[in-house]
Amino acid sequence: MMAVEAAMDKVMDDGKTMVQEPEGEDEAPAQEPTTPNGTTIDFSTLDFASLSPQDLEKLYIASVNQAKDKQASHAPVTPRTKAASLHNPTTMPTATNGLSWDNHPSTMMVHLEDIKLNKPVTNIVVKFSFRHRKFKTSAGAYPNGHGETKFKFDVTYHALLFDHLKVDIYEAGFLGSHIGRAHIRLSRLPQVLGDIEHTYSLNHRKAHRSPKLAGKQIGEITIGFSFIGGRRSTRLDRSYSTSSSNPPLSPSIPGHRNRMDSNVFPVDEMTGNTDHEQEAAEFLEYLQKEQQNGDAESIYARSRSKSFDETRSVISMRTSSSSNVNEKKRRPTLIAENTLMGLKEVSELASAFFGTGWKISKMEFARALMFVQKYYAKYHPNPRTNDIVTDERQIRVACYFLNYAMTAYGSLVLNYFGYGKGYARDFVRPKNDSKTACEHLGLARSDMLAYDFDLKLFKPQFFIARDPKLNAIVVVIRGTFNVHECITDACAEYEPFSHGYAHRGFLRCAQYLEDHFLDRIKGWVRQYKCNALYLSAHSLGAGVSSLFTMILHGHLEEFREISGNSKFKLKCYNVATPPCVNEELCQEFEPYIETYVNENDIVPRASFGAIMDFRELLKTAHGLLNEKKLTTQERMTRLANHHTHLKQSNEHPKVYIPGTIYYMYKTSRVLHSSTKRPPKEDEINEDAMTGNPLIDDIVPHYLVERSQKELFCNIQFKNNFLYHHFPNKYDNALRKAHDYLEEKRDVIKRLQ
Structure with missing residues (x-):
């Protein structure tokens, strides 16, 4: 264990050097991140079962720094751009913004980067709405009182194609009035992988009903996005199925590839949207609970028992059902649980259809x-086509x-x-x-x-x-x-x-x-x-x-x-x-x-x-x-x-x-x-x-x-x-x- 801790200290020290980014645009791109011996970090050489939560946190930080450095060395820095309005997009949802069905993020972190209002205010409240999730900040000083507050939203490929993020600005106070609103179509962002900042015009919340209100100049808002936890699919053998005699590979079976094996997820190909970051981010949520409840080992044990891999076959939708004996019994309801789940999903799609400022009688x-x-x-x-079928059979x-x-x-x-x-x-x-x-x-x-x-x-x-x-x-x-x-x-x-x-x-x-x-x-x-x-x-x-x-x-x-x-x-x-x-x-x-x-x-x-x-x-x-x-x-x-x-x-x-x-x-x-x-x-x-x-x-x-x-x-x-x-x-x-x-x-x- 001491050897593992020493190796982690070296990885952590190396991670600290990797976070230093060049200040000027003309400087040379970052070098390939390496460990002290000159090679990339190989996760397959570490015994993850024996690592403590603190060790895994250090490893997570080093891997994220390594991924960011790799991404920065290959992708140009995205400049801050401005979208004039929702109906005049700067970018259409094409392959140029990195969005595709087999490579898309699963988590979106949002924060208020900058705000400029045309009316004098002292304190403001910001409300983020995405599907059924809504977050509201506490009152903060204008304009820099909310820069450190970040909110997490789960996203799917469908949500990235069709859904909007709604940002509302209110004046703080019991009788605080609504200042402005921005509708942000995610598919119109210049990219949906990694980090990006984008500036939008604030409009009146009833601008769609009145041309006079639509032309009102309220201000601008700059939103920072961080997309992580990418889903990257590969074409598997179509003849394979989970219902066949050969079971799918499991990380718990000796001799099978572990879900963190470097042969499956090479560290030198990590980017800011890999499953490593998603897994580590979920682990950090457990770590925060551990700090609150003081039960580190039991929480870590539960986190290790989860599998983040898709063991589903390409052509098979079969899943292995397992029951949790410790699962709390739900109270009986008039509507079945799966029906409630379906209604919730329908309402989320309805919010994408109706929740973009379109309201007519x-x-x-x-x-x-x-x-x-x-x-x-x-x-x-x-x-x-006029290609008529003439065979009555x-x-x-x-x-x-x-x-x-x-x-x-x-x-x-x-x-x-x-x-x-x-x-x-x-x-x-x-x-x-x-x-x-x-x-x-x-x-x-x-x-x-x-x-x-x-x-x-x-x-x-x-x-x-x-x-x-x-x-x-x-x-x-x-x-x-x-x-x-x-x-x-x-x-x-x-x-x-x-x-x-x-x-x-x-x-x-x-x-x-x-x-x-x-x-x-x-x-x-x-x-x-x-x-x-x-x-x-x-x-x-x-x-x-x-x-x-x-x-x-x-x-x-x-x-x-x-x-x-x-x-x-x-x-x-x-x-x-x-x-x-x-x-x-x-x-x-x-x-x-x-x-x-x-x-x-x-x-x-x-x-x-x-x-x-x-x-x-x-x-x-x-x-x-x-x-x-x-x-x-x-x-x-x-x-x-x-x-x-x-x-x-x-x-x-x-x-x-x-x-x-x-x-x-x-x-x-x-x-x-x-x-x-x-x-x-x-x-x-x-x-x-x-x-x-x-x-x-x-x-x-x-x-x-x-x-x-x-x-x-x-x-x-x-x-x-x-x-x-x-x-x-x-x-x-x-x-x-x-x-x-x-x-x-x-x-x-x-x-x-």
Whole structure:
């Protein structure tokens, strides 16, 4: 132990020399930090289990100094810059500011660096608000009374993309008035790694409602940011899964890499956003408790028992659940704990949507919404590729699995869609939903392997059946039908998944299926020697089934082995799939997922980024309507220009529909205004003619075309945006498109 303490003293002495930064800009950059013997600090040579809290604190300080020195030697010092306003950003959220899904900080430290007010004040109070966390300083002298106060906020990749930090300045005192406010969009910072200072103009808190207040000069505020605890992901072997026979590497197993091994985290590559700093910072919080409670050893023992690594596989979402016997029992509540957690996450997203100074009355909102709807109807038609599907067999397959997806909604909805055998008959008999599903799909009762519709947040409502005609297992997941599923839809934060990110609510539902039913599915495939595993769903269920398909893909070789079929097939057929994954995952799983989008359905276009774009469009429409001197055409032109700017800037990053996308539409809505009768000659839109007889046929009919994911990353707000989302409307469009192709077989042969 004495030798370790001596080594720590040397490391600490060396750390003191490393904190000395050059004073002039022309001085030589800092040298590579070394220990007294001329080599970099190697954590693998130290016995961390035998170190005391004081020794680890010294080691932390030395490693942080080493990281700062390394960062300063490679990155130029960021000058103090000023953002004119929230709506005139200096930096857009691009790769230039260091923000990416696989390399982003987890902690943000904020402090008031400088403040300049245009009104005389003596004492001020500063309030920082970020999501649901709010910190308020005590009264301090203006202007330098709050320079040492720092506040810590936990941040995620989604928060760094969309959320704002709100800073309010109040005059101290019982009757102290509000002085000014600054909204700081994190993605518009020049960098989100390391330390940065940025200056913002202070505005009146009601500046968004009054042009007079918006032009009021209140002052400036300089905020210091420190981003630490970076998350750096790497692409792992896709064939690996935590559910396989080989467990994930654990730092507690002899011979496995320790989480602080230098081979895993080389010290000479440390920067200010590594996991070392996050781990050490959390340890220092324990150290502060130790100083208050005087129980150093027990606190350190608890801190060592925690694992800060992600042992989750790239393709698996399974987690090892462990119970803590010393955990305090929670008081029973009317609402389940996980439901409260989901509501809290939804409210945090709502704060990002509504908490940026945008407040209009209900009448103003309705007026702006009607104006935007008129803009979409007249000036923003749905984009098409004109790559028509001419093989009716493909449409028959889609209809076959759509029957499964509709059956998941139960007997009541099936009767409402006109596919049941009577409300009275299906409602009174026991287990009516499962019996109706078997009758509708032509299955025996023994073919219904699982029927799980218990209500629980982040647990999908689904059934699993064996289709004897296909000799396949079919997993069917229901769409949104109750409050729990609405909360799942609204938990739209971008969560890290595989080598990308995904919709958080859908991902948790896919995790439930993996944890509770993956092994059972394997058992059924082995028992029945199935040839394929199919998934089918609508709406929310389609998003969950897409993510579950990506998880199942990691087990495809195992399915082929246990089924005895080297050509075992994995395929997912979805309708109305919401955007749920990043672009790279979409492209990778195109051979395994097919999704169909009905004409004006808003759900496949409603990613969080697209909704934020739509919000900005409503704000612009509200401002244009208040300009009385503009004509309707001028307002439409300005709105179209702003819409084009939003799409090109990618200010609000989107997620996409996974897999291969097929778009269904009625040609009469493109060629003319009538949808039920052949048009007159003066009603035909000649500009919409393509030369393809299947498209240019003036008789109203449905077509299915191959489309692209980029065409569905923006909201299309049309009159029937919800009506087109119903599963029976998808079934109607597919069947009519199939009948039209059968009728035009001769035309199709000539085209081929």
